[in-house]
Amino acid sequence: MEEFSLTHGAHLLLWAFPLVLVVAVIVEDLHDRLKQGPRQ
Amino acid sequence: MTPVEGSTLTTVAVVMVGYLGVLLFIGWRAAKRTHGGEDFHLAGRSLGAWSAGISSTASSESGWVTLGAVGMTFTYGVSGLWYAPGCLLGYLVNVYLVAPRLRPLSADQGSVTLTDVITRRWGDPRNVLRVTATAIILVCMMGYVAAQMTAAGKAFSSSLGFEGRSGYILGVVIGAAVITLVTSLGGFRAVAWTDLFQGLLVAIALIVLPLYAVARLGGFGALVQGLGAIDPNFLSAGGGRLGPVLWGFVIGQLGIGLGYPGMPHVITRYMATRDDRQVQRLQVIAMFWGVAVFYGAGLVGLAGRVMLPDLADGEQALMAMALQLVHPVLAGLLLAAVISAILSTVSSQLLVAASAVSYDVVEKTLGYASDDRRSLVLGRWTVVVVGILGILVALSEVRLVFWFVLFAWSGLGAAFAPLILLALMQRGVNRHGALAAMLTGTGVTVAWKLGRDAATNPEIFARVWWITLLAAVTILVLGQLSRAFEAADRVAIVAAAALTVISWWLVQRWGLHNLYELVPAFFLAGFAALAVSAITPISVEETSQ
Numbered sequence: 001m002e003e004f005s006l007t008h009g010a011h012l013l014l015w016a017f018p019l020v021l022v023v024a025v026i027v028e029d030l031h032d033r034l035k036q037g038p039r040q
Numbered sequence: 041m042t043p044v045e046g047s048t049l050t051t052v053a054v055v056m057v058g059y060l061g062v063l064l065f066i067g068w069r070a071a072k073r074t075h076g077g078e079d080f081h082l083a084g085r086s087l088g089a090w091s092a093g094i095s096s097t098a099s100s101e102s103g104w105v106t107l108g109a110v111g112m113t114f115t116y117g118v119s120g121l122w123y124a125p126g127c128l129l130g131y132l133v134n135v136y137l138v139a140p141r142l143r144p145l146s147a148d149q150g151s152v153t154l155t156d157v158i159t160r161r162w163g164d165p166r167n168v169l170r171v172t173a174t175a176i177i178l179v180c181m182m183g184y185v186a187a188q189m190t191a192a193g194k195a196f197s198s199s200l201g202f203e204g205r206s207g208y209i210l211g212v213v214i215g216a217a218v219i220t221l222v223t224s225l226g227g228f229r230a231v232a233w234t235d236l237f238q239g240l241l242v243a244i245a246l247i248v249l250p251l252y253a254v255a256r257l258g259g260f261g262a263l264v265q266g267l268g269a270i271d272p273n274f275l276s277a278g279g280g281r282l283g284p285v286l287w288g289f290v291i292g293q294l295g296i297g298l299g300y301p302g303m304p305h306v307i308t309r310y311m312a313t314r315d316d317r318q319v320q321r322l323q324v325i326a327m328f329w330g331v332a333v334f335y336g337a338g339l340v341g342l343a344g345r346v347m348l349p350d351l352a353d354g355e356q357a358l359m360a361m362a363l364q365l366v367h368p369v370l371a372g373l374l375l376a377a378v379i380s381a382i383l384s385t386v387s388s389q390l391l392v393a394a395s396a397v398s399y400d401v402v403e404k405t406l407g408y409a410s411d412d413r414r415s416l417v418l419g420r421w422t423v424v425v426v427g428i429l430g431i432l433v434a435l436s437e438v439r440l441v442f443w444f445v446l447f448a449w450s451g452l453g454a455a456f457a458p459l460i461l462l463a464l465m466q467r468g469v470n471r472h473g474a475l476a477a478m479l480t481g482t483g484v485t486v487a488w489k490l491g492r493d494a495a496t497n498p499e500i501f502a503r504v505w506w507i508t509l510l511a512a513v514t515i516l517v518l519g520q521l522s523r524a525f526e527a528a529d530r531v532a533i534v535a536a537a538a539l540t541v542i543s544w545w546l547v548q549r550w551g552l553h554n555l556y557e558l559v560p561a562f563f564l565a566g567f568a569a570l571a572v573s574a575i576t577p578i579s580v581e582e583t584s585q
Contacts, residue, residue: 010277018331
């Protein structure tokens with residue numbers, strides 16, 4: 001059972017990590033843009 | 041591997057010539073905008089988000105991403121992909137912690153190189169930090185440049201159809217001569233612009249090829265089924281490794297990312313960025329490039345394993361798939377992408393090595409105070425000399441130089457990454473701590489690597505003690521003769537020697553052979569900086585002299 005959960009957790013880290021990262025980067029960038037307002 | 045048709049090779053060669061032509065054109069355009077020393081070494085701090093972002097990422101990856109990373113998943117299956125989150129964590133630290141702080145700091149200081157940032161941050165009245173940092177950079181970079189030129193020569197000769205020793209020589213000379221000429225003419229701006237072109241080529245190749253290959257296999261289901269049929273361990277995230285071997289492997293692969301903040305050829309891109317707004321845009325560009333390239337390379341290796349199971353060398357998977365699966369023109373572009381990954385790193389490292397000699401040694405340490413115009417000419421000729429040296433080493437294949445390459449990434453990473461992070465975020469470090477960090481990072485890297493090798497070759501065991509003691513005594517004597525050292529510098533050297541020897545003992549006693557040397561070296565270097573600074577306090581006035 002332990003091996004099962006380790007394997008699934010590891011797969012999740014390997015494959016979901018980049019997706020989470022991409023979403024976080026986009027959200028952070030949008031946040032920056034909103035905070036700064038429209039560019040002059 | 042199926043033989044490649046002559047007409048395919050001809051088409052590929054034509055695409056290659058076009059690719060080299062584009063590099064030369066960019067170099068010429070950049071040269072027309074390069075008028076002085078700061079222009080040559082830092083593009084006049086004028087880079088936009090795209091050139092700074094892609095250039096920083098493309099410079100850091102070298103041929104490793106199109107050859108080595110592909111080979112990892114080809115050889116180990118899914119578990120070979122652990123480098124990807126490790127590298128992306130390094131990117132995160134670089135673009136969100138280092139870049140936004142380093143750009144304004146270096147602009148305020150007027151710093152041109154990484155060594156400049158360190159010496160101006162902590163003060164360096166007797167050039168101890170500058171000489172130490174420059175020596176570490178030169179030793180690591182020269183080996184790196186020569187090794188990349190060797191890889192470029194091999195890639196060129198195989199894609200242009202050159203054969204034998206003379207084909208290899210021709211490949212090295214063509215690739216290295218073009219990139220040396222481009223770097224010498226246009227300096228930092230040419231390097232950044234060619235990196236942008238080459239980095240985009242690499243990203244497109246590593247997005248298109250794996251998707252095409254997976255589609256041709258019949259989708260991701262077929263890929264998974266094919267891998268499982270070859271070896272069920274190919275689908276396991278641990279690859280069949282167990283216990284300490286598994287954890288050492290995973291932590292080591294994740295630890296690759298620790299080196300990024302210490303790479304001079306990478307972080308100088310942030311120093312050259314125009315303003316804070318460009319840094320914010322750079323963050324998104326760099327992260328997207330990283331995700332696409334690392335996972336693309338991993339997928340190429342996995343698909344290659346199923347499509348070309350008889351391929352003897354997994355690192356050749358991308359090139360073999362390009363030549364066998366797609367139209368010759370596309371194959372030419374894919375092979376140009378392989379070479380792009382190599383040459384974008386060569387040009388950046390060539391410039392860092394040349395800046396270390398012409399700016400840090402000749403202008404700053406020896407006090408040859410150039411005006412802006414002379415600084416440009418000096419920089420250009422130094423690039424030519426370093427480039428020719430690199431070509432000669434690559435052709436003669438001097439083993440000692442390639443030995444340094446084994447330590448290049450981890451050595452630079454451990455010597456400078458903790459220091460740069462501390463310089464940007466921590467106030468409790470002084471110049472003696474900085475010296476201790478650089479020496480400890482370098483020393484522990486070498487000791488740990490040799491300690492790991494000692495498991496298979498116990499004869500080395502007896503040597504490391506003497507190498508460490510000899511190095512420490514030599515540095516102390518040189519410092520004494522030149523009257524460069526303060527008393528606290530001696531404390532830093534003794535602390536670095538002690539930590540190096542302790543790390544050797546740790547790797548032996550605790551059986552930590554599976555742990556990548558950068559991980560312990562990074563943390564011990566950070567510890568050395570803080571500990572030595574705590575026992576050798578100096579006043580703020582003294583620091584800012």
